[in-house]
Amino acid sequence: MTDTEHESAARPGASRATLVAQLRALGVRDGDVLLVHTSFRAVRPVDGGPAGLIDALRDAVGPTGTLVMPSWGDDDEQPFDPERTPAAADLGVVAEQFRRLPGVRRSAHAAAFAALGPAAAEITADPLPLPPHRAESPVGRVHDVDGLVLLLGVGHDADTTLHLAELLAGVPYRTRKHVTVRGPDGAPTRLAYDENDHCCARFALADDWLRARGLQREGPVGSAHARLVRSRDVVAVARERLAREPLLFLHPLGECEECDMARASVPGA
Structure with missing residues (x-):
């Protein structure tokens, strides 16, 4: 255990009620779609x-709200399995625990997000x-429903x-990527995309x-500094800037x- 972990273990943990109060102070409300x-x-x-922490986030949006988290995997060489593929390590332990919860819906593709709540099916339903x-992605759907x-x-x-803002702004750069999916015959098929x-x-x-x-609310949640902003505001301000400087x-x-x-992918670069 590191010194930081020893210090963390020595401090009392933030209670569920405390976390909910902090999330409320930040601006999270019942019925929100929260990415x-x-x-x-x-x-x-x-x-x-x-x-x-997940329990507190669920309490903060309430039974009429929808909680959304990134949930893609690490391995682009194997077809994604929404039931078995772990969330990528850099998404953290919360994303991994969330995708395992009963009732959570997870996209059936490698660019997956997971969601729980009334809007979960709408947010995760698009194909790869x-x-x-x-726009036709979980991030795009959160934007569509005016989520946070x-x-x-x-x-x-x-x-x-x-x-999402970059794509809606039409930025000119792309880098070549690959993903492995199952073809019509069930065999792994490697797809290239930009x-x-x-x-x-x-x-x-x-x-x-x-x-x-x-447009951005900030404050503590547990020991962390948190930022809360409407998806549409993120996209709007970024598109304004990118229109002037792509x-x-x-x-x-x-x-x-x-x-x-x-940069090298930009025509005429």
């Missing part, structure tokens, strides 16, 4: 661990979206809604844009290999 990106390491300690965060994005212990560099992908670090610019307009989210040439690859 959550989270780092449990940032939120802990929590009574009940990751399951306790390529690129993964286009909760960044819990993470920043906008983890905000998949900004990839995705608006890069390092995502400059997604952090959205903080200042949203704060300047009073390569805004890419690092200057030579500073980042992933961003350089994206």
Whole structure:
């Protein structure tokens, strides 16, 4: 156990009631559709661990609300199985525990999200979206229903809604990706596609844009700093900026290999 983990274990965990009160103070309400990106390491300690945090999130949106989390896997070489494929390690323990809960619906494709609540079927029903965060995707459906994005212990560099904004803005860059699916005969089939992908670090610019307009609520949830914003506001402010500077989210040439690859795909680059 690291020193940080010892310190965390020594502190009393945030109770379910405390977490719900913090989420309410942030602006989460009964009936919300809430897309959550989270780092449990940032939120802990929590009574009940990751399951306790999920319980608090469910309480905050209530029985008429819908909780949504990213749920894609790590392995692009094997067909995705919504029942068995673990959530990618970098999505964290909360996403993995959430997708296992009774009643959770999970997309039946490799760009999966998981959802629980009345809007879950609508949000996860689309077939494989390529690129993964286009309008006909779980992220797009959260936007359609005027859902909220909760960044819990993470920043906008983890905000998949900004990839949706890129596509709606028509950014010119794409990088080649692959995914393995099952063909009509059930055999694994490798598909190539082009995705608006890069390092995502400059997604952090959205903080200042949203704060300047009073569109982002911020505050503590457990030990984490949390951000809450409407999906439509994220998309709207990003599209305004990208309309003026389509390569805004890419690092200057030579500073980042992933961003350089994206720049190289731009016609005439």
